[in-house]
Amino acid sequence: MNINIITLFPEIFEALNYGLLGQAIDRADIKINIFNLRESKINKHGQVDDKPYGGGEGMVLMAEPLEKSLQDIPIDQLGRVINLSPQGKLLNQKKAKELSFLKNITIISGRYEGIDERFLSQYVDEEISIGDFILSGGEFAALALIDSFSRFIPNVIGNKKSVEEDSFSKGMLKGAVYSRPEIFNSERVPDELLSGNHALIKEWKDNQSLIRTYRRRPDLINNIKLTKKQKKLLEELTSKDIL
Numbered sequence: 001m002n003i004n005i006i007t008l009f010p011e012i013f014e015a016l017n018y019g020l021l022g023q024a025i026d027r028a029d030i031k032i033n034i035f036n037l038r039e040s041k042i043n044k045h046g047q048v049d050d051k052p053y054g055g056g057e058g059m060v061l062m063a064e065p066l067e068k069s070l071q072d073i074p075i076d077q078l079g080r081v082i083n084l085s086p087q088g089k090l091l092n093q094k095k096a097k098e099l100s101f102l103k104n105i106t107i108i109s110g111r112y113e114g115i116d117e118r119f120l121s122q123y124v125d126e127e128i129s130i131g132d133f134i135l136s137g138g139e140f141a142a143l144a145l146i147d148s149f150s151r152f153i154p155n156v157i158g159n160k161k162s163v164e165e166d167s168f169s170k171g172m173l174k175g176a177v178y179s180r181p182e183i184f185n186s187e188r189v190p191d192e193l194l195s196g197n198h199a200l201i202k203e204w205k206d207n208q209s210l211i212r213t214y215r216r217r218p219d220l221i222n223n224i225k226l227t228k229k230q231k232k233l234l235e236e237l238t239s240k241d242i243l
């Protein structure tokens, strides 16, 4: 995948060069092209923002430098143009997977009070938010977005199964995980995980995933079709006041 990023802070994207994502960039499975918005300034003072019409707080990123920056990207490599914004559609695992199939993607990282609406309406295909909170800039949201969809790009995560079993991939949270030692501060790893019985282990993991989702994210439970067995387990645990 070819990822174009328009930003005032190119250095922040050096964070992409670590871990599995960094390895994917080294192998050229993912290509990152950074476009420094400051280079598309409208005057010798490096201006890319101005006061909002009608007054109000802060500054607004102007449409012209953003348009100029976008025009520096070869048209056949532009792909889908995404603006990170708290006013966009909330990012989720389904959206991350959908984006991972794109060959080219262009990500705008805003700053200040936001971006001139005319640039958004004329050039942006989609606005994405990473949560109902406000960051100082789109760079950190862009890093989160890139990391989330890259996990679905073939080869980025060596073990495909690990992505399939991640929380949200099947609509639920993944259950608890344990590693050595067997006993830590007198707390033992659950017997099922030490049993060596694959069917029992799978059943335990599936049940833990269901219980954890029910407790922590009941909203997710409403969006999935539970099997008879799963419904029965939840009914049993609720009747015993365990949930």
Ligand SMILES: C[S@@+](CC[C@H](N)C(=O)[O-])C[C@H]1O[C@@H](n2cnc3c(N)ncnc32)[C@H](O)[C@@H]1O
Residues within 6 Å of the ligand: 084, 085, 086, 087, 109, 110, 111, 112, 113, 114, 115, 128, 129, 130, 131, 132, 133, 134, 135, 136, 137, 138, 139, 141
């Ligand atoms: C300080 S914010 C601007 C918020 C704007 N004044 C508002 O209330 O909607 C500056 C930039 O950070 C980015 N940003 C902030 N919160 C975000 C979020 N939750 N998701 C995605 N991007 C975000 C956007 O690029 C935004 O243009």
